[in-house]
Amino acid sequence: xxxxxxxxxxxxxxxxxxxxxxxxxxxxxxxxxxxxxxxxxxxxxxxxxxxxxxxxxxxxxxxxxxxxxxxxxxxxxxxxxxxxxxxxxxxxxxxxxxxxxxxxxxxxxxxxxxxxxxxxxxxxxxxxxxxxxxxxxxxxxxxxxxxxxxxxxxxxxxxxxxxxxxxxxxxxxxxxxxxxxxxxxxxxxxxxxxxxxxxxxxxxxxxxxxxxxxxxxxxxxxxxxxxxxxxxxxxxxxxxxxxxxxxxxxxxxxxxxxxxxxxxxxxxxxxxxxxxxxxxxxxxxxxxxxxxxxxxxxxxxxxxxxxxxxxxxxxxxxxxxxxxxxxxxxxxxxxxxxxxxxxxxxxxxxxxxxxxxxxxxxxxxxxxxxxxxxxxxxxxxxxxxxxxxxxxxxxxxxxxxxxxxxxxxxxxxxxxxxxxxxxxxxxxxxxxxxxxxxxxxxxxxxxxxxxxxxxxxxxxxxxxxxxxxxxxxxxxxxxxxxxxxxxxxxxxxxx
Numbered sequence: 191x192x193x194x195x196x197x198x199x200x201x202x203x204x205x206x207x208x209x210x211x212x213x214x215x216x217x218x219x220x221x222x223x224x225x226x227x228x229x230x231x232x233x234x235x236x237x238x239x240x241x242x243x244x245x246x247x248x249x250x251x252x253x254x255x256x257x258x259x260x261x262x263x264x265x266x267x268x269x270x271x272x273x274x275x276x277x278x279x280x281x282x283x284x285x286x287x288x289x290x291x292x293x294x295x296x297x298x299x300x301x302x303x304x305x306x307x308x309x310x311x312x313x314x315x316x317x318x319x320x321x322x323x324x325x326x327x328x329x330x331x332x333x334x335x336x337x338x339x340x341x342x343x344x345x346x347x348x349x350x351x352x353x354x355x356x357x358x359x360x361x362x363x364x365x366x367x368x369x370x371x372x373x374x375x376x377x378x379x380x381x382x383x384x385x386x387x388x389x390x391x392x393x394x395x396x397x398x399x400x401x402x403x404x405x406x407x408x409x410x411x412x413x414x415x416x417x418x419x420x421x422x423x424x425x426x427x428x429x430x431x432x433x434x435x436x437x438x439x440x441x442x443x444x445x446x447x448x449x450x451x452x453x454x455x456x457x458x459x460x461x462x463x464x465x466x467x468x469x470x471x472x473x474x475x476x477x478x479x480x481x482x483x484x485x486x487x488x489x490x491x492x493x494x495x496x497x498x499x500x501x502x503x504x505x506x507x508x509x510x511x512x513x514x515x516x517x518x519x520x521x522x523x524x525x526x527x528x529x530x531x532x533x534x535x536x537x538x539x540x541x542x543x544x545x546x547x548x549x550x551x552x553x554x555x556x557x558x559x560x561x562x563x564x565x566x567x568x569x570x571x572x573x574x575x576x577x578x579x580x581x582x583x584x585x586x587x588x589x590x591x592x593x594x595x596x597x598x599x600x601x602x603x604x605x606x607x608x609x610x611x612x613x614x615x616x617x618x619x620x621x622x623x624x625x626x627x628x629x630x631x632x633x634x635x636x637x638x639x640x641x642x643x644x645x646x647x648x649x650x651x652x653x654x655x656x657x658x659x660x661x662x663x664x665x666x667x668x669x670x671x672x673x674x675x676x677x678x679x680x681x682x683x684x685x
Contacts, residue, residue: 191259192383192618194289194322201318201372203400208386208393223638224318230498231308235493238292239278240307245275245293250290259288262547262635275635284329284334286384291323291339300333303359310507317363321372336364342507343392353535357499357507396435399428417463417589419444421609424456455600462605471683475601482591482679488519488550488557490590491669492568493662495641504575512543512568513644516666517550519673527674533663535655539647544572548582554589560673562592562615593673601682602615621675627668633661640665 200207209216211476220228239245239366250261260283269277293304293561303323307316310672320337343359363369372379386393414420418439420430433439438447441463452455457672458470493514498507505511517530530550532543550556556577569587572581596602597611606619614636618625634640640662 191283192287192380192655194389195499197322197383198318200379200386201248202315203395203398203404204382204386205393205395206404206406206471208389209381209406211387211408212390212392213409215444216407216409221638223670226642227308227498231306233499234308234342235292235306237352237354237357238304240342241304241358242276242293242295245276246275247278249279249290259283259290262290264290264677266434268284268387270281282326282330282332285327286327287322287326287380289323289326292326294332298335300335300338301327302338303327303334304338306358307339307341310342312339312361314368317366317369319371320363321369321376325373325376330468336362337369338362342498346500346507348503348505350503351419352499356527360584373542388513397431399426399431402427402429415440416442416608420483421610422451422456423459423609424453430605437567451629455598455603458603460598460604463594464578467605469602469604470600472599472601473684475599476596476680477684479596480684483523483555483558483677485523486614487518487520487523488554488555489520489670490551490557490559490565490586491516491666491672492565493637493666494638495566495642495644497645502644505538508570510571511538511540512572513537513539513544514640514666515547516546516663516670519550520672520674524678530668531663531667531668533659534644537645540572540575544579544583547586548579551586553582553585555571555586556584557590558593558673559590560593560616560676562590566590577676593676596680602683613676617672617676620679624668624675628665631665631668633658634665 196207196210199210209569228514239247248262248265248269250258250265252258252261259281263283266277266280266282266345269280275296277294278292280291282289284290291303293303294307295302303319303320305316305323305347307313309316309355316339320339324334339361340358341361343357345351346356362499397410401410404410411420412416414434416432419425419433419441420427422430424440433444438444439448441460445460445464447583453458461467462470486551492512494510494512495501496508496510499507500506501511513534515532518527519530520527532546532550534543536542559566565586569583569590573582573583573587576583594611594613597607597616604616607615608619630633635641643658643662647655
């Protein structure tokens with residue numbers, strides 16, 4: 191049976207469709223963040239059902255808890271006969287095609303589809319989704335007028351109970367070019383989909399931009415050498431994969447085919463990869479950066495959650511809401527430091543966090559963060575929220591230096607960074623012992639797990655609460671200890 195999810199997989203990449211049918215176990219397992227996003231989508235679907243009055247739900251489940259498609263189709267037919275005006279999970283089957291519509295609404299002498307999406311704007315795959323549903327419903331004899339996407343309204347600020355009519359923004363995509371084009375091509379697409387589905391032989395397609403964020407990325411790219419050109423910093427995925435499709439796969443292929451890069455950062459990386467030099471140091475640039483640091487130095491890292499459904503008053507959809515920070519204070523360069531930390535005891539702990547931060551970092555104190563634009567944004571948002579702390583919070587922001595600078599400007603490059611400037615690659619490249627420390631953590635191992643865990647922590651009690659809280663503190667502490675250790679390596683490089 192071809193569902194709308196499989197159809198979207200095909201439109202993104204035909205091989206993705208084949209793998210979803212025959213080798214779905216080779217996909218990258220869902221992360222805690224992925225699971226949280228799925229939960230958000232389910233919850234938003236429930237809110238969407240309250241947007242219209244007298245919504246009738248036809249969702250049906252088998253004894254094992256899975257959706258019973260056949261029962262849903264029958265329940266939908268019954269709902270139509272009984273003239274329900276709004277049907278949630280309205281289900282239709284035409285030949286080997288099946289879809290369940292989030293909301294089927296009777297209007298203008300016919301019906302319209304309303305698809306609820308957990309994003310702040312509609313995406314191309316949402317248009318594929320709606321077009322497939324439109325096709326199936328029309329083939330099933332439904333007089334369909336329009337297709338709408340209900341996505342989150344990013345300007346909605348919660349005040350009191352959730353107002354679903356303000357939470358969602360509705361856009362009619364019936365006249366969107368991609369929607370119309372998908373409908374026009376769908377008969378031809380279905381012919382190929384059925385051909386692919388009947389093939390036991392793994393489908394082969396060229397690499398494309400879609401590969402970058404695909405769940406099958408690691409499986410499909412496993413045939414490529416580790417040092418292929420896709421790891422060259424700054425080369426967009428679609429450009430890199432175009433080269434690979436042409437047989438220009440390694441950096442040696444890249445250079446031998448007369449390709450050149452103007453970006454100094456890329457040139458350093460290329461030279462390191464070709465000559466296998468290990469690492470590169472621009473002593474002048476790195477020394478200049480290190481001389482800009484003044485002690486005591488406050489290493490800061492925030493953990494934030496970004497809930498699609500604003501969890502409390504004065505919050506917006508997907509707003510970065512801080513709930514934790516770690517602070518390593520170096521009193522003397524590379525020798526002495528103390529650790530301070532904060533982890534909220536309530537879901538909305540921004541006031542307590544901001545107040546303690548102002549106590550932990552003195553006015554005018556010099557701070558450092560990796561990819562500091564994120565920390566600066568959080569500080570700016572807190573300064574708006576708490577005017578009485580504004581000057582102090584902005585002082586912390588304005589006296590912050592970004593530890594990413596020497597890597598982004600190629601003052602220091604280690605081939606083990608694999609072309610990346612992100613801390614998750616820089617830290618284990620420069621400080622392998624820190625990478626091992628992260629692996630040994632008992633509860634949280636990355637930022638995605640932290641933001642997914644914090645709301646759960648608020649519902650825990652007793653020993654479970656204490657255990658998870660200690661685990662979250664241990665993770666965040668490593669984030670700033672990592673910047674302390676990275677900075678030590680940079681100082682040593684210019685000795």
